[in-house]
Amino acid sequence: MNPNHIHFNDGAxxxxxxxxxxxxxxxxxxxxxxxxxxxxxxxxxxxxxxxxERLVTRCDPAxxxxxxxxxxxxxxxxxxxxxxxxxxxxxxAMALPFPDAMFDVAVMPLVIFFVPDPAKGVAEMTRAVRPxxxxxxYAWDMPGGGFPYEALNAEIxxxxxxxxxxxxxxxxxxxxxxxxxxxxxxxxxxxREIVVRRTFExxxxxxxxxxxxPSLGAKLAVMTPxxxxxxxxxxxxxxxxxxxxxxxxxxxxxxxxxxxAR
Ligand SMILES: C[S@@+](CC[C@H](N)C(=O)[O-])C[C@H]1O[C@@H](n2cnc3c(N)ncnc32)[C@H](O)[C@@H]1O
Numbered sequence: 001m002n003p004n005h006i007h008f009n010d011g012a013x014x015x016x017x018x019x020x021x022x023x024x025x026x027x028x029x030x031x032x033x034x035x036x037x038x039x040x041x042x043x044x045x046x047x048x049x050x051x052x053e054r055l056v057t058r059c060d061p062a063x064x065x066x067x068x069x070x071x072x073x074x075x076x077x078x079x080x081x082x083x084x085x086x087x088x089x090x091x092x093a094m095a096l097p098f099p100d101a102m103f104d105v106a107v108m109p110l111v112i113f114f115v116p117d118p119a120k121g122v123a124e125m126t127r128a129v130r131p132x133x134x135x136x137x138y139a140w141d142m143p144g145g146g147f148p149y150e151a152l153n154a155e156i157x158x159x160x161x162x163x164x165x166x167x168x169x170x171x172x173x174x175x176x177x178x179x180x181x182x183x184x185x186x187x188x189x190x191x192r193e194i195v196v197r198r199t200f201e202x203x204x205x206x207x208x209x210x211x212x213x214p215s216l217g218a219k220l221a222v223m224t225p226x227x228x229x230x231x232x233x234x235x236x237x238x239x240x241x242x243x244x245x246x247x248x249x250x251x252x253x254x255x256x257x258x259x260x261a262r
Pocket of ligand 1: 111116
């Protein structure tokens with residue numbers, strides 16, 4: 001395993017580290033999509049089902065298929081009671097194992113920067129959705145500092161340690177999303193920013209959450225206790241703390257949506 005790649009191998013740790021952020025951003029994304037009930041949904045890079053659960057709860061879908069390369073993430077998704085009727089597939093966004101026009105809506109929540117060839121991923125979603133259907137995505141604005149744990153990453157980099165990153169960070173830029181969707185032949189393409197806030201009860205709540213970061217946990221585990229304590233102090237100093245000790249801050253994603261040509 002390459003230590004500088006991100007491996008999603010713990011669905012429960014993901015839930016605390018990213019699932020909470022994902023569901024908050026997912027709510028605003030679904031408000032924006034405003035989908036009709038009774039549609040056939042495809043969730044590409046569904047992970048542990050954090051966003052899938054929101055869509056099932058809110059959108060009254062006719063069917064839901066989720067696909068992700070990580071069997072550990074899918075295993076967690078299968079345990080969600082709300083998702084008992086969903087169908088899960090292990091696979092890659094760049095080679096979707098579905099026939100043309102099988103879905104009404106395809107979404108890629110917090111995934112496009114993990115796809116080595118983002119244009120191929122968008123082409124595959126476009127192929128799998130019927131004419132007139134919806135293809136949409138959102139992703140943390142990585143180059144713009146919108147990632148929820150950017151303060152942590154910046155301080156780790158400052159210690160001279162390589163931070164594992166996704167292969168296609170620029171795909172999360174709003175202008176790149178606009179181009180990807182337009183160049184895939186999608187119509188009525190629109191973009192927007194999504195800003196969400198999260199509160200951690202105290203420093204320990206924040207820090208134990210951070211230690212569940214995919215792949216990063218292993219890097220932190222080999223640091224000396226002194227370096228780890230220094231890192232913790234520096235990261236916490238960057239975050240806004242209330243008098244109660246609670247830490248509240250926001251993260252920012254970019255979203256895109258478009259329709260398959262009729
Ligand atoms: C940040 S998680 C997002 C999970 C979920 N969509 C959510 O909103 O919580 C990124 C997911 O992308 C998946 N992924 C990575 N590379 C992928 C690829 N080439 N095709 C599809 N999914 C991929 C990972 O396994 C992981 O579950």
